[in-house]
Amino acid sequence: MVEKLKSISKPIPWSLVVKSVVLGGVWYFLPFPFFLVLAVFFYFVPLFKPSDLGAPFVVILVLSFFLETGFWTAFFVAVVMYLILGTKDLIFINRKAIYETLVFILLFALFIYFFFEFGTWFGIMSILWSIVIGFFSFTLFRGFINYDGVLSEELGPEAGSHKFLVIGLASFFIWQLLWVLVFLPVGPTYQTAILFLVSIILLEFVLAYFSRNLTPRKVLFNFTLFFVFLVFILTSTRWEL
DSSP: OHHHHHHHOOOOOHHHHHHHHHHHHHHHHSOHHHHHHHHHHHHHSSOSOTTTTHHHHHHHHHHHHHSOOOHHHHHHHHHHHHHHHHHHTTOSSOHHHHHHHHHHHHHHHHHHHHHHHHTTOOSHHHHHHHHHHHHHHHHHHHHHHHSTTSSSSOOOHHHHHHHHHHHHHHHHHHHHHHHHHHTSOSOHHHHHHHHHHHHHHHHHHHHHHHTTOOOHHHHHHHHHHHHHHHHHHHHHSOOOO
16 A cells, blocks of 8 residues: 555655746746856756647747746746746646646737737737737647647558648637737636637637547537637626626
8 A cells, every 4th residue: 555655746846946936936036048048058958859849838938028027926936947847857647637727828928918908909919919819729729739648549641641730710819809809898807718718618629629539519518618618718807887
């Protein structure tokens, strides 16, 4: 029993904790270039499969440049870097779940930043940021699907050739829905909630498609879940007409 408990429990990765706290502190107290240099150093040392977590790493670097300085924002940056570095260096066991969590966290952060900053007006910056979000959605989805262990088996030639198209269509739908929500007078919180909900369902569809597990029952269940949450969101919001 003791041996079994030892095999389940793992020591706390204190070096990873220290790195994450240092990064959060540097981001909070020092100019951004100091954080950028230190984050790149921690990410590439040791140099072990840096491309695997390249998408979330680039997204958090971009977000951390634009986010306003604050304690909770620094905490957010530290937690994301903790998950990225721990996954990249194989410290965590269930890396698939952590990578998926990273994708959801970063998408949520991108959506909430966009809608609170640009979600009520049409301009050059909102157009540019919408394109950035569409591109980052594509890279995050693709990075997750390509990560080792996400799919139970290797993709066949047909499914592999469709990967770019399927993920591209999902990202394009997110970009289109983003602009629909810009003109929907429900406020940035509910705009974020709707787009985030759709993104979760789209990623589940993409994952089920490449896992050859996209059954009519799964599609019906996801659409029912989406409809229930959508009705809840739309009925609980105060329309800003």
